[in-house]
Amino acid sequence: MMIKNALLLGGSGFVGTWIANRLSKAGVRVTIPTRRRERNKANIMLPTVEVVEANIHDEATLVELMRGQDVVINLVGVLHDHDSRLPYGKGFAAAHVELPKKIVAAMKQAGVRRLVHMSALGADPAGCSEYLRSKGEGEAIVMAAAKDLDVTVFRPSVIFGIGDKFLNTFARVFKLAPFFASGGMKAKFQPVYVGDVADAFVACIENLATFGQRYELCGPKVYTLRQLVEYVRELTGNQHKKVKELSDLWAYLQAGILWLLPNPPMSPDNLRSMDVDSVASADGQTYPGWNPTALEAVAPTYLGKVAPKSKLDDFRYHAGR
Structure with a gap:
């Protein structure tokens, strides 16, 4: 199978920008639909990437976007939904459940077979949160289509890297507040580098052995939330500020x-x-050849108190270079 054209849904987000960059370097023509083209400068500047204004939740539009594509990559996800209800709100339902249904149907109609889907570690239709339940439902829809489509599903832990909303959020709190206070300090994470995630998504596209498979993407080390917060405190030179766990x-x-x-x-x-x-589950499947980058090898380059190179990298990231 030779991939020349890719439809990247959710391509304007954090992970999507990295994947678009990888695909562009490989010479793949990438189409990224978005509601606001002017907010996608990082992707517009990539040589083989076309950013188009479109509503991907419209079924007819989705079919037209897929015509002539060799692969569909779905990264669409939301972390918050103000319409909280059981089993999940309308926002979670639209992004995580209804959209995968529409993607599968549109692919069948447009004659596209290859689908790579972003789920989440812990996704479960019977999960403990609306986010995990809706992600679990969407993943189940995609995996059920594996008899008709060539599907690969990735389940990453929290993703870090230049431009993330994870470690950078902690850094902003330390910058603005005299202390850091949060619940869930004992919760465990296995953070994974965005560059490794992007590499796995791109590498799997033409790998027939990944069809019908579901992979967990985790970093090499497990941390508690407190350990991660304290590490960011150290990197940003805020050792004098307290970290407090809330009841x-x-x-x-x-x-x-x-x-x-x-x-x-x-x-x-x-x-x-x-x-x-x-964190990685006991029975979870690891992506073949997976050799994840350590958090400590990357985080100091963009969170460190003295990191002039990181500033230049950050400018390049937001400028699309």
Whole structure:
């Protein structure tokens, strides 16, 4: 199979920008649909990438976008939904459940067979949060289509790297606040580098052995949330600032208040997600040849107190270079 054209859904996001860059370097023509083209400067500047304004939730539009494509990569995901309900709100349903259904149907109609789908570690239709339940439902829809399509599913832990909203959020709190206070400090994560995730997505496209498979993408080391926060505190030169763990009551009160912000850094559903450790499972399948980059090898380059190169890299990232 020779991949020449790729439809990258969710390509304007953090991981999508990295994957678009990898595909462009490989000479693949990439189409990235977005609601606001002017907000995608990093991708517009890539030589083989076309950013088009389109509503991917419209079924007819989705079919037209897929015509002539060799692979569809779905990265669409949301972390928050203000329409909280059981089993999940309308926002989670639209992004994580209904869209995968539409993607599968549109691929069949357009005659595209190859689908690479971004799920999440801990995704489960019976999970402890709306996010994990909706992600689990979407993953199940994609895997059920494996009899008709060539499907690969990835389940990453939290993803870090230049431009992330994970470690950078901790750094911003230390910059603005006299201390860091949060619930879920004992929750465990196995952070994975965005460059490794992008490499796996691109490498699997033409690998027939990955068809019908589901892979966990995790870094080489497990950390508690407290350990990660304290590491960012050290990197940013804020050792004098305290890290405090909130009780469940205060943690959910804090999350509820933050949830009201336009771009909330935390929500009650995020806290519920942390009831399940985001680490490799005993029976999970690792991507072939997986050799993940250590957090300590990358985080200092963009979070370090003295890291002039990281500033240049950050400018290049946001400029699309």
